[in-house]
Amino acid sequence: MDADVTSPRERYRAQVQAEIKQHAWGQIATTGVSALSLKAIAKHLGMSGPALYRYFAGRDELVTELIRDAYRSLADAVRAAYDSGADVAGLAHVVREWALSDPHRYFLIYGTPVPGYRAPADTTAISNEIMTVLIDAFRKAGVPSAGSPLEAHLDGHREWVADPSVPAAVLRRALTFWTRLHGVLSLELAGHFGGMGIDPSLLFADEVDGLLRH
Amino acid sequence: MDADVTSPRERYRAQVQAEIKQHAWGQIATTGVSALSLKAIAKHLGMSGPALYRYFAGRDELVTELIRDAYRSLADAVRAAYDSGADVAGLAHVVREWALSDPHRYFLIYGTPVPGYRAPADTTAISNEIMTVLIDAFRKAGVPSAGSPLEAHLDGHREWVADPSVPAAVLRRALTFWTRLHGVLSLELAGHFGGMGIDPSLLFADEVDGLLRH
């Protein structure tokens, strides 16, 4: 799109950065963020330790970058599904598949906040992007107003939503979609249903159902 | 209760262990689990490094112990509230207060699973203890059967519930209580509502309300 007037050096730099991130993802996928080791990445890349600091200021900056990418990935998946006709239930399914395909990536975004990480401005922008899709989907589905205190509150606090004409009931539903699915998903991914013999997919489906019914 | 026929050595040992855990909690409360340092604890205790390994086999074992204590604390809080007459909404309030009083402790239990930690058998027992209280509370409140696929599934998978006479609809409600409250709480504690201007307590109240209404 934009004029890619990049020097060879800049292109090489971008490629190495991408390779670093790729290896970082591989490491995260198997061991989680806390075990992410710059040294190990460097070794796998054939270079030694401190060389990575040419490309990332430190561990925190790399993690921040990975978080940004994860948000981007989820936002793209949701947006793509919506653009190809998915309804609310379809979006829920996409979110779940995305989470299951790489639990550590999910936790990187929605899990325990990593200390030393400061959310860059654009991640909240991407997060809002996801919410925008959800809002559109619920508006299309049609949501009756419940007149709850929460709706009244949301009516006055809509700085996170682009279109000012969206009914508060829709906002409420989109938020609830988020919190409820996260509730089931994160507990499932953390293995809390493991010892109970419960099928998490049924729990998930039940929540999605409730989201559409009431 | 039990005959505490402990030698002075055993009492000393127990006291030091308690002090270690106490300092560990202090550290966790401020910086989170990932930054928990045995060395720092030892220094604050006036002893040096490796001495701690007399009391805990390693970092993981200490963390496991802390997780156990956290579960115990939550279970006690819920149980105490229930025994003094709290209903479902009251229990929800107690859980939220417990979580807000020490977010890191909450994440220790319900956040991103810590690598290297293996759930000891008794934590799932304590978890079931909490569920038992929830089940009792919902049974007392009265829950209509919805005949959902989830209920049918739960009817056949109730190894995690003590009393076999509990209706599946109650089990479903107790589980939903868990997942929904966790959904709102964990996102709130992680600061995901921070930039939106939304009052998390209203979101939480709305979920509690929905739990009782439908």
Place this chain on the structure above:
DNA sequence: TCGCGTTAGTTATACGCTATAATCGTAGTC
């Protein structure tokens, strides 16, 4: 084509952490 500045990479180093080993003193125990 030559030279200069930028940049990627190296090794060396400092520091903090977990964890084990070897050792020593002492406080309970019989």
Place this chain on the structure above:
DNA sequence: GACTACGATTATAGCGTATAACTAACGCGA
């Protein structure tokens, strides 16, 4: 009152992040 087991110490190994100092190569402009 002697023995022993336990607590605590130092020393050491290994891994991690991060910085500093230095070297080599690369590309750009004269």
